[in-house]
Amino acid sequence: MIMSEKCKQHVDSCRFCWMCHHICPIGNATGQERNTARARALGISLVNREAIELEEIMDNIYECCTCGACVHDCITGWDPVMFTKETRLQAALEGKTPDYINALIDNCLETGNAYGKTEICPTLVEAVKAHADKKDTLLLLGVDAKFMACKQALKAIQVLEKAGVDFSVLENEAPSGAQLDFLIGAANETKEQMTACAKVLDNYNTVVVYDPNDAKAIKQLYKEYGIETKANIVTFTAFVAGLLRDGKLEAKNSGKAVVFQDPYQLSRDLEETEEAREIIMSYAVLGEMLLNRAETVWAGNILMAQYMPEVIKLVAERRIFNATSIGADTIVTACVGEYVSLNNVEQDKVKIISIEDLILG
Numbered sequence: 372m373i374m375s376e377k378c379k380q381h382v383d384s385c386r387f388c389w390m391c392h393h394i395c396p397i398g399n400a401t402g403q404e405r406n407t408a409r410a411r412a413l414g415i416s417l418v419n420r421e422a423i424e425l426e427e428i429m430d431n432i433y434e435c436c437t438c439g440a441c442v443h444d445c446i447t448g449w450d451p452v453m454f455t456k457e458t459r460l461q462a463a464l465e466g467k468t469p470d471y472i473n474a475l476i477d478n479c480l481e482t483g484n485a486y487g488k489t490e491i492c493p494t495l496v497e498a499v500k501a502h503a504d505k506k507d508t509l510l511l512l513g514v515d516a517k518f519m520a521c522k523q524a525l526k527a528i529q530v531l532e533k534a535g536v537d538f539s540v541l542e543n544e545a546p547s548g549a550q551l552d553f554l555i556g557a558a559n560e561t562k563e564q565m566t567a568c569a570k571v572l573d574n575y576n577t578v579v580v581y582d583p584n585d586a587k588a589i590k591q592l593y594k595e596y597g598i599e600t601k602a603n604i605v606t607f608t609a610f611v612a613g614l615l616r617d618g619k620l621e622a623k624n625s626g627k628a629v630v631f632q633d634p635y636q637l638s639r640d641l642e643e644t645e646e647a648r649e650i651i652m653s654y655a656v657l658g659e660m661l662l663n664r665a666e667t668v669w670a671g672n673i674l675m676a677q678y679m680p681e682v683i684k685l686v687a688e689r690r691i692f693n694a695t696s697i698g699a700d701t702i703v704t705a706c707v708g709e710y711v712s713l714n715n716v717e718q719d720k721v722k723i724i725s726i727e728d729l730i731l732g
């Protein structure tokens with residue numbers, strides 16, 4: 372496998388020290404050593420030394436959600452997400468990605484979303500039509516909300532409507548490239564999708580990005596890949612917190628005790644932790660999970676549930692257990708993937724709601 376010197380250095384410099392061992396949401400869910408960053412580095416190192424074939428580690432390479440908890444905790448500063456993503460890219464270039472991943476990649480290229488969906492629910496069609504006129508502000512819903520969690524997309528629209536924001540929603544949104552980036556890293560196809568999206572976003576002064584996955588891609592990865600956007604890109608949470616500050620949304624605190632599930636894309640990648648809290652504290656009484664803000668534990672998503680549903684369910688169950696362990700009975704989410712993942716767990720101890728649910732009452 373051809374791997375950049377930088378990545379090789381990160382793989383080889385991993386001390387296999389176990390300091391990031393206990394914080395991997397996937398490793399903790401499966402209880403398997405193979406799912407840790409340390410084991411993944413070992414596998415890649417064996418491929419680099421031609422001791423095993425790349426194909427032998429590819430399932431393992433796709434068992435990482437790229438949440439960056441290990442990167443955050445690595446005391447020596449090594450970046451397992453970087454070498455995992457580069458391995459995905461190399462496997463794609465060498466035609467060695469597993470078939471179940473190839474199907475998702477093909478869907479991304481053909482339909483713009485990994486699920487291969489082409490239709491959105493009728494209620495969302497109507498809501499989008501009502502915002503078809505070109506305004507200065509665009510609400511970017513993202514593929515998860517549009518195709519897999521239509522009600523959440525509707526709620527995002529309703530929140531901005533409630534605040535009297537004049538905004539557009541596109542019937543045919545350009546995919547941000549976040550899903551392709553997850554599947555094949557910085558491939559040409561990923562960058563082409565990102566460039567096309569950036570061009571669309573340039574037509575607006577402000578783009579409110581609903582899904583933290585897209586926000587991370589547009590605000591962080593585009594820069595990394597040299598893709599420019601002229602628009603002011605704002606996360607949904609930061610935008611809504613601003614609406615509250617400006618008095619455009621009137622909040623009534625219900626006194627209800629809740630905890631917040633920080634999406635890692637906001638808290639670790641974009642270092643945005645307080646805006647969601649500002650919103651939640653306007654409507655409820657906020658308690659904290661033991662691991663919060665940059666220490667957050669990922670609670671699952673829709674994309675990985677396509678090929679490892681049982682593990683993603685275990686991941687969500689563990690996060691629910693974290694909440695019940697501190698006596699919480701309501702978790703507030705700010706990421707549609709985590710909302711869906713947590714709600715997929717059959718249980719009656721904790722209510723899973725989104726920030727929009729709090730606002731809309």
Ligand code: SF4
Nearest residue numbers: 395435436438439441
């Ligand atoms: S990025 Fe997240 S899922 Fe992947 S190895 Fe690190 S902690 Fe585990």
Ligand code: SF4
Nearest residue numbers: 385386388389391445
């Ligand atoms: S990634 Fe860092 S913390 Fe984890 S095993 Fe390697 S050196 Fe240790």
